[in-house]
Amino acid sequence: MKKKLIKRLSKITPEEQKILDGNKDIDRSIYYHSKQNEIDAALLLKQGRLIDIRPNTRFVHFPEHTHNFVEFVYMVQGHTTHYIDGNKVELKSGDLLFMNQHAKQEIEPAGKDDIAVNFIILPAFFDEVLKRIGDTKSTLCDFLIGCLTSKGIGGNYLYFDVSDVLPVQNLMENLIILMLDSPEKNRQISQQTMALLFLHLMNQTEHLHMADDSYDKKMMLTLLDYINTDYRTASFSSFCEKNHIDIYTMGRIIKKNTGKNFTRLLSEKRMDMATWFLKNTALPVTEISLSVGYENTSYFYRLFEKTYGKSPKAVRLGQ
Structure with missing residues (x-):
């Protein structure tokens, strides 16, 4: 990150100056409306802002x-220590941490050179972001959807150790500059940038840590990444053999976490991609069928119509 921007972010705030002058606690009036320990967005966001x-x-x-x-x-630089729902999370330079409204957070003191930026975001901001992402299935999408509901999905936080992922770091710098300059004026650009950020993060499952890094969840992440990447040739038996898990156990994990089976998940991905090809290319349907993994075009037609209730031609024509 540019030194000029870091210097701007590291400036001592009035609250921090009071702490350095002898105050031993945070200034509650900045964060809380009452004695309850719920930080209120109304105190941190100017009226009308979503982020x-x-x-x-x-x-x-x-x-x-x-x-x-x-x-x-x-x-931004340095490190901070957080406790989220009782779990210790150590953030280092370049890391990202997402928390929904249901997370309980505690933060240990940071030093002068430990610079972190907190994004305060109202759930409505993600409506447009989710539209831009589309129907992509991922843990991050589930998390965002959970932010828009009364209960979180898959835990209350996600942590990405992506300091070495250059596109993510560039997007974060752009986001911070947009927010510092004029957050309300740049809302649409911010939403587009956030959507790009999430699309990059969806491909970083190996850098993702969740509230409950259970074996089941890790296997689901691995499976979804496999389907998203290799949907043309994906095979359940090949996946299970490669990941040293028996088919019955993996089938149970898929059913428990999605209510579906491997064939259904793979079919949904292939149909999503077929729809994209129909709307965004002039490829013949026979080639699209092959591109998404179906050598039998007649079968592809039947499956497509069963899925969407209309033919590939109708979808291409926007009917």
Whole structure:
């Protein structure tokens, strides 16, 4: 990140100066409306805004709290230690941390050179972001959908150790600049940039850590990544053999987490891709069928019509 931007972000805030002058606690009036420890977006966001940023408060312990908004932390440099729902999360330079409204967070004191940026985001901001992402299935999409509902899906936080992923780092720098300059004026650009960020993160499953890194969830992440990448030739038996898991156990994991089976998940991905080809290319249907993994074009036609209730031609014509 550019030195000029880091210098801007590392500036001592009035709250931090009071802490350095002897205050031992955070200034509750900045964050809370009442004695309850729920940080209120209304105090941090200017009226009408769906998203804004503020530097993470340094030099002081931030006691356990919740938020009535989605919080997204980017570690610009240095490191910080967070406890989320009792789980210790160490953020280092370049890492990303997403928390929904249901997460309980506590933060250990950070030093002068430990620079983190907190994104304060109202759930409505993600409506447009999800539209731009489309129907892609991923843990991150499930998390965003959970932010728009009364209960989180798959845990209350996601942590990405993506310091070495250059496109993610570039997008984060762009987002911060947009937010510092004029967050309301740049809302649409911010949503587009956020959507691009999420699309990149969806391909970083090996860098993703969740609230419950259980074996089942890890296997589901691996499977979804496999289907998204190799949908043309994907095989359930090949996946199970490669990942040293028996077919029965993996089938149970898929059913438990999705209510579907491998064949259904693969078919949905192939149909999604076929629809994309129909709407965005002039390829003949026979070639599209082969491109998504079906050598039998007649079978592809029947499956497509069963899935969407209309023919590939009708979809191409927008009928």
